[in-house]
Structure formats: C-alpha cells, structure tokens
Amino acid sequence: MSTDLDETIRQNASGPAKAAGDAGSVEQHKLTEQIEADRYLASKEAARSKSRGLVINKLVPPGAD
Numbered sequence: 001m002s003t004d005l006d007e008t009i010r011q012n013a014s015g016p017a018k019a020a021g022d023a024g025s026v027e028q029h030k031l032t033e034q035i036e037a038d039r040y041l042a043s044k045e046a047a048r049s050k051s052r053g054l055v056i057n058k059l060v061p062p063g064a065d
Contacts, residue, residue, distance in 0.1 A: 006041055013037035 013034050018027040 006044065009037055009041060 013029060015029075016026045017029045017033075019025070
C-alpha cells in the first residue's frame with residue numbers, strides 16, 4: 001500500500017499543477033514543491049532500509065590493554 005502512495009506522489013509531483021482547456025494553459029509545480037516531494041520519498045526509502053545510516057565503533061589502540 002505504501003508503494004501505491006509513493007507512486008501517486010511521484011506522478012502528482014511530475015504532472016502539472018494546473019491545466020486549462022481550449023488552446024491550453026499548463027502550470028507546472030513549483031521547483032521547491034518537487035524538491036520537497038523528492039526529499040519526502042527519499043526519507044521514506046531510507047527509513048525502510050535495513051542498513052543503519054550511522055555506525056558507531058569503539059576504537060581501541062594496540063597496547064591499551
């Protein structure tokens with residue numbers, strides 16, 4: 001179900017914001033809105049990822065026993 005919503009968001013962001021008939025007038029979504037939609041979808045994909053974004057390791061220098 002989430003992938004259907006993602007696809008709908010992608011289609012809406014890539015399609016026109018406004019359209020009119022009879023010789024046509026089309027207005028595209030603002031670039032900021034398209035960027036925000038892309039960020040939203042990327043963050044959802046990152047949250048679904050099994051790998052962690054930040055890995056913290058404890059470094060122990062040799063001879064520090």
